[in-house]
Amino acid sequence: MREKIIEILNSIKKNVDFENAEAIIDDGLLESFDIIRLTTRLADEFDVEFTAAELVPENFNTVDAITEMIEELAE
Amino acid sequence: MSYISVGFAILTFICFLLFYFAPLKLKKYILLTASCVFYICSSKYLIILPVVNTLFIYFLSIKIDKVNEAFNAKKKELSKEERKEAKKQNSKVKKRICTVEIVLSFLLLAVFKYMGFFTGIINDISESLSLGSIPLLSLMVPLGISYYTLSIAGYAIDVYRGTLKAEKNYCKLLLxxxxxxxxxxxxxxxxxxxSSQLDKINKPDFETFMTGIQIILFGLMKKMIIADRAGIAANQFFDNxxxxxxxxxxxxxxxxxVNIYFDFSGCIDIVRGVSCLFGIELPENFRQPFxxxxxxxxxxxxxxxxxDWIKKYxxxxxxxxxxxxxxxxxxxxxxNEYFKTTVPMFYALAFVWLFNGIWHGTSWKYILYGVYYYIIICAGLIFEPLFEKICAKLKINREGKAFGIFRILRTSVLVVIGLTLFRADSTYDFIQIIKSVFVYLDPAGNISDYYNSINLSxxxxxxxxxxxxxxxxxxxKKEKGTDFIGWFAEHKRARWILCTAEILVIIILGVYGSSFTRLPFVYAQF
Known part of the structure; x- marks a missing residue:
């Protein structure tokens, strides 16, 4: 799952080291438009449903946080 | 009561003294009392509105929390399917409560701020159908209703989304x-x-106090030296x-x-500085926008x-x-992968800019102001791949300094046009002003008449x-990373010199006195 998430992140924004990034949102690596693009792609890929409640920086700041959020949504 | 008035200075001074010497437990109540006094001085009995609105939000948010707690306690005993169903039900109940909270808050805003505007629209329609008109209803607008409605609605939505626990202390929420x-x-x-800052509230130390004073003085300079002068000149132009x-x-x-930027950012500096005196850091509202x-x-x-509010909610x-x-x-x-993910944003952006326009005021020009930015942003998104191709073909380095300066200038031009629409008395006036700049191109332009008509030397x-x-x-320098506050905190003598110089500059060059009527803060009217 982790690899796929990194692949999607890189398709949205090239040349960013998402794997080692510790504050993807707080450092401005992704903007609000990118987050909508990302959630659309993640929802398709992992068959999960996002709500506005999930769209908080803590859920998107690291690849691990994104992975954890998708696992929780899939439950 | 204006933020630049003797009354406000006295209120802040008394509040600071009481706050400083009061026991920890009482500090937030002193701030609450001062806030109520400030509100009553400006809007008198209308203080009942934020008090009642907060009370509703307070009780209903606690209700949402209880619904959540009940679900969490039950969910461990449920199977996966049952849990899904219970989650759906739980979500429905919470949504209903939250909708009541939001509708109520925005209904109050609509009644007090937009009633005149809506009545005008109804009259226009009924008059065009020869049905006569209803009396124009215009109520006194309570102080800060546009701001506190968003703040308190944001709190209610955060509790609904589960990113915040409902507050148990009503006074804290009212503050x-x-x-x-x-x-x-x-x-x-x-x-x-x-809330987290209120929980850690303490006696302000000397450094925090000095930081507050520095920010206040900086804001006063912006407002009293630049904004008020530029405002007089700008008003003379827009009125004629x-x-x-x-x-x-x-x-x-x-x-x-120049007027609106220094007026609004100056005001924000003043209030952030005042809040700093009480150890509460208010969020930043400007970051070198130009x-x-x-x-x-x-x-x-x-x-x-x-x-941020519009993005989040x-x-x-x-x-x-x-x-x-x-x-x-x-x-x-x-x-096309780009358009596949970009086109759906146009729908969400329409709500964003419509809200932004309406929030600013009760006139069609504000709606047009939102539409103006909506069109620019959508056009930017649509043509982005084309711009990329053109730049690649012309071998323009999009990350280069020259292209960066071009983009800054282009943005500034678009923003100045947007602000003209914002300030013009009507859409018709805006079109005429833009025509005089872009169509008529009359270089003589009566600039000496304009200069002579302004009450400025x-x-x-x-x-x-x-x-x-x-x-x-x-x-x-800030854009390049200079931290002025931090530097002056380390160079105390320089800070004393700076503060003294700022006070002198404000006294000598600031506009005030009986011959001058201070222009009210532009954003206070929203």
Missing amino acids: FTVYFPHIVEGPIGNYKSF YEQYGFTTSLAGMILYA FSKSVQEFWRRWHITLG IFYSVSMSKINRKIISLCDKIK LLDFVIVVLFTGLMFFISY
Whole structure:
């Protein structure tokens, strides 16, 4: 799952080291438009449903946080 | 009561003394009392509105928390399917309660702020159908209703989304609603940050106090030296624009941009500084907006807390709504990956800019103001791949310095045009002003008539230009990473010299006194 998430992140924004990034949102690596693009792609890929409640920086700041959020949504 | 008045200075001083010497437990109640006094001085009995609105939100948010707790206690005993069903039910109940909270808050806003506007629209329609008209209803607008409605609605939505626990102390929540430094012009509050600072509230130390004083003085300089002078000149132009040509129109438009930026950011500096005296850091509302390379970036640096609020509660909510998900699935047929994910945003952005326009005021021109930015941003998104191709073909380095400066200038031009629409008395006036700049191009432009008609001397204009230049230099250094507050905290003697110099400059060059009527803070009227 982790690899796929990194692949999607890189398709949205090239040349960013998402794997080692510790504050993807707080450092401005992704903007609000990118987050909508990302959630659309993640929802398709992992068959999960996002709500506005999930769209908080803590859920998107690291690849691990994104992975954890998708696992929780899939439950 | 204006933030630049003897009354406000006395209130802040007394509040600070009481706050400083009061026991820890009482500090927040002193702030609450001062906030209520400030509110009553400005809006008298209308204080009942934020008090009642907060009370409703307080009880209903606690109710949402209880619904959540009941679900969490039950969910461990349920199977996966049952849990899904219970989650759905739980979500429905919470949504219903939250809808009541939001509808109630915005209904109050609509009644008190927009009643005149709505009555006008109804009359226009009924008159065109020869049905006569109803009396124009216009109520006294309670202080800060546009700001506190957003703050308290944001709190209610955060509790509904589960990112915040409902507050158990009503006085604390009321203080968040009516806190006197942020009630008039914002910044729009975030309860999580406000509440955690209130919990750690303490006697302010000397460093925090001095930081507060420094920020206040900086804000006073912006307002009293630049904004008020530029405002007089800009008002003269906008009130008589039909007399002037190209050069004057351009000068008038730029002077208004200077006026509104230093007026609004000056006010925010003053209130952030005052709040700092009580150990509460209010969120930043401006981050060198005129260094933005695109309109989207401008709105991430200008009135930041409004932009954040709209992003968090409107853009994300609409983007994740059922209708938008349907649009997303329809757009799946688009082969181009970029447009497949970009087109659905146009729907959410329409709500964002419509809200932004309406929030600013009760006139069609504000709606047009929102539409103006909506068109620019959508056009930017549509043509982005084309721009990329053109730049690649012309071998333009998009990351280069020259292209960066071009983008900053382009954004500034678009923003100044937007601000002209914002300030013009009507859409018709705006079109005429823009025509005089872009169509008629009359270089003679009666600039000497304009200059002679303004109640300002040449020295006043020199002061505006010099201080705007100084502020631009400070912004440029900040943009490059200079931390002025931090530097002066380490160089105490320099800080004393700076503060003394600022006080002297304000006394000597600030506009005040009986011969001058201070222009009210522009954003206080929203």
